[in-house]
Amino acid sequence: MAHHRTQLAASTSRRRSLSDPLAAALLPPPNETPDQREHRLLAEAEAKKRSDNIDRMIREGEKERRRKKVIKVLLLGQSESGKSTTLKREFPCSICMHRLDAVVEFRPTSRRCLLLLLLGMFLRTDEVVHIMLSNLILEAIAPETEAHSGLDEIDDLDSSEAPTIIIGRPSSSTTTNGLPGYENYRRSLAPLMELEQRLIQQLSDPEDNAEHEATHLPLYPTYSTHSLPAAHVGTSSSAPSRPAPRITIPLGANSSPASPVTLSPGSELTVRNGSNWKKTLGLAKTPSPKSVHSGELPGWWEDPHDPVHLINRCAPAMTELWRDTRVQQRLAERRLRLEESSGFYLEDIDRVTAKMYFPTDEDVLKARLKTTGVVEHTFSLPRNAEYRGVEWKIYDVGGAKPQRQAWAPYFDDGELFKKNPLGSNCEVDSIAYDQHADTFLVVDAIIFLAPISAFDQVLAEDPRVNRLEDTIYLWQSVTSNKLLANVNIILFLNKCDLLKRKLQAGVRLSHYMTSYEERSNDYDAIVNYFRRKFGVMHNLYSPNKSRECFIHFTSVTDTRRTHVIISNGMFLRPTALEIGLRRHSVQVRGIESAPSPRETLQVLELYRRVIGVLF
Numbered sequence: 001m002a003h004h005r006t007q008l009a010a011s012t013s014r015r016r017s018l019s020d021p022l023a024a025a026l027l028p029p030p031n032e033t034p035d036q037r038e039h040r041l042l043a044e045a046e047a048k049k050r051s052d053n054i055d056r057m058i059r060e061g062e063k064e065r066r067r068k069k070v071i072k073v074l075l076l077g078q079s080e081s082g083k084s085t086t087l088k089r090e091f092p093c094s095i096c097m098h099r100l101d102a103v104v105e106f107r108p109t110s111r112r113c114l115l116l117l118l119l120g121m122f123l124r125t126d127e128v129v130h131i132m133l134s135n136l137i138l139e140a141i142a143p144e145t146e147a148h149s150g151l152d153e154i155d156d157l158d159s160s161e162a163p164t165i166i167i168g169r170p171s172s173s174t175t176t177n178g179l180p181g182y183e184n185y186r187r188s189l190a191p192l193m194e195l196e197q198r199l200i201q202q203l204s205d206p207e208d209n210a211e212h213e214a215t216h217l218p219l220y221p222t223y224s225t226h227s228l229p230a231a232h233v234g235t236s237s238s239a240p241s242r243p244a245p246r247i248t249i250p251l252g253a254n255s256s257p258a259s260p261v262t263l264s265p266g267s268e269l270t271v272r273n274g275s276n277w278k279k280t281l282g283l284a285k286t287p288s289p290k291s292v293h294s295g296e297l298p299g300w301w302e303d304p305h306d307p308v309h310l311i312n313r314c315a316p317a318m319t320e321l322w323r324d325t326r327v328q329q330r331l332a333e334r335r336l337r338l339e340e341s342s343g344f345y346l347e348d349i350d351r352v353t354a355k356m357y358f359p360t361d362e363d364v365l366k367a368r369l370k371t372t373g374v375v376e377h378t379f380s381l382p383r384n385a386e387y388r389g390v391e392w393k394i395y396d397v398g399g400a401k402p403q404r405q406a407w408a409p410y411f412d413d414g415e416l417f418k419k420n421p422l423g424s425n426c427e428v429d430s431i432a433y434d435q436h437a438d439t440f441l442v443v444d445a446i447i448f449l450a451p452i453s454a455f456d457q458v459l460a461e462d463p464r465v466n467r468l469e470d471t472i473y474l475w476q477s478v479t480s481n482k483l484l485a486n487v488n489i490i491l492f493l494n495k496c497d498l499l500k501r502k503l504q505a506g507v508r509l510s511h512y513m514t515s516y517e518e519r520s521n522d523y524d525a526i527v528n529y530f531r532r533k534f535g536v537m538h539n540l541y542s543p544n545k546s547r548e549c550f551i552h553f554t555s556v557t558d559t560r561r562t563h564v565i566i567s568n569g570m571f572l573r574p575t576a577l578e579i580g581l582r583r584h585s586v587q588v589r590g591i592e593s594a595p596s597p598r599e600t601l602q603v604l605e606l607y608r609r610v611i612g613v614l615f
């Protein structure tokens with residue numbers, strides 16, 4: 001009986017095997033010799049071993065993937081709000097800022113870059129090919145070809161969205177004459193133009209190829225200042241003939257190998273999408289400890305071809321131009337405050353143009369490189385075992401208006417919900433959606449930068465728009481977005497240092513922001529007013545009423561704060577950690593600009609405890 005059952009099972013299994021073509025192909029040949037059998041069994045054992053190995057590797061990879069936490073943070077805010085600077089400072093481990101001495105070897109590249117930035121301040125005299133032209137001194141004092149008044153334009157805006165901030169006095173841009181002495185200045189600075197070209201060549205990557213880039217933007221038409229769409233951010237009607245948005249962020253892609261800078265005469269020095277300032281400033285490589293500690297630096301000042309010699313010769317003309325009261329007046333009329341952003345070294349021309357000038361940490365931190373598109377920075381936290389395995393992905397976007405075409409569509413929920421493949425009621429922590437690749441980029445948090453010192457300034461790319469007004473519209477569109485309902489939002493009320501200086505110089509907020517009325521022009525009163533205003537807007541517009549918004553007063557160029565954290569052995573910035581904390585509903589008070597050592601310790605202690613739970 002048992003024998004019969006075995007025979008039956010064998011014949012059933014053979015029948016099943018024969019009906020399965022793969023099994024049939026693997027069956028031993030019917031007339032297999034003992035030798036052949038031995039070979040076959042050996043080969044099968046070998047194949048099984050290989051297959052088991054692959055299975056094991058897959059299982060381990062899966063375990064590793066599950067163990068590894070990836071925290072994704074998106075930086076948002078208008079151009080020059082301080083996003084890239086925040087990235088440099090708030091996430092110091094991404095550029096080895098915790099070992100400031102380690103970047104010494106790469107300063108020569110940064111040095112050339114900073115010299116180029118300085119030249120850029122003086123040189124943009126060519127035709128209107130770039131919206132940033134108005135940033136530059138010679139351009140600002142050049143004879144004008146066309147006059148435009150910001151107030152006239154503002155009057156045309158839809159009254160339902162009338163800004164609470166007035167745009168300020170129209171500049172005396174009706175003047176069509178250039179500044180007296182303009183031609184002299186132009187002549188004395190002319191040699192620098194050739195030098196600028198040379199620096200551009202030195203800093204450009206000859207193998208630059210858009211196809212290498214980690215992110216891609218469509219080719220948009222170049223806007224002139226006058227053809228930009230109306231300033232109402234977050235309203236789809238503001239860009240009637242907007243080209244189809246496209247953004248591709250290959251998930252898991254590392255920093256792009258592409259050329260880090262876009263350098264062309266007549267445009268602002270730019271960090272390209274898919275590239276990063278680490279490479280631009282020469283910080284991308286890990287320096288060898290030997291050369292760091294040997295302190296050897298190339299003696300560039302002895303090289304007659306080094307740009308520093310020509311710049312050094314032109315320094316007196318540069319200083320004279322910058323200090324010329326008529327120049328200052330013209331810049332003030334145009335409400336251009338170069339010294340507040342990339343022009344910080346204009347007050348330092350002698351130092352920066354000295355033959356042996358070498359960028360300080362602060363110079364590197366403050367160097368302004370405009371971002372275009374979306375740049376992804378990936379890094380893991382070193383050393384500290386507590387945080388091992390956490391990978392950070394920070395997305396830094398270009399905040400200038402033409403750049404916002406890359407991200408503004410993601411705040412247009414009507415459009416996005418329609419395309420949302422997960423259905424309109426789904427709850428996704430999504431921000432970036434690639435309509436071509438059908439992928440969502442899920443972010444854990446947004447850090448929104450609002451430069452509150454800019455209440456008396458206009459956008460460089462659109463002088464019709466007050467900077468603070470623009471930030472408020474942006475904030476409204478981010479906080480009210482339904483798709484972002486579950487994304488944690490951290491608000492940096494940034495550039496507090498500049499705000500303080502501006503108020504001390506007697507500039508009145510109520511002069512530009514009528515809704516501030518006759519309240520005190522005192523720093524504390526004003527920052528608290530802004531905190532309340534932004535906080536109330538968040539609570540009012542947020543579709544998720546239980547979401548809390550963390551608000552910090554920051555001066556992100558202030559390196560002292562970084563040092564406090566570093567000296568405490570923390571490689572994470574508190575604001576970054578809040579991202580994780582929010583998910584677990586743990587309340588943490590934020591550190592403001594200059595925390596006392598006691599405050600820092602308290603917060604660090606709290607973070608440590610919570611991190612123990614989280615990671």
Ligand SMILES: Nc1nc2c(ncn2[C@@H]2O[C@H](COP(=O)(O)OP(=O)(O)OP(=O)(O)O)[C@@H](O)[C@H]2O)c(=O)[nH]1
Pocket residue numbers: 077078079080081082083084085086340341342343365366367368369370371372397398399400494495496497498554555556557558
């Ligand atoms: N004094 C001061 N300067 C700041 C502060 N934050 C940023 N800056 C300066 O402002 C300029 C612009 O900063 P970025 O970080 O390049 O601005 P961004 O938001 O990345 O600008 P885009 O790339 O155009 O979107 C730089 O020169 C910074 O040094 C701040 O808190 N205080």
Ligand SMILES: [Mg+2]
Pocket residue numbers: 083084085369370371396397398399
């Ligand atoms: Mg940037």
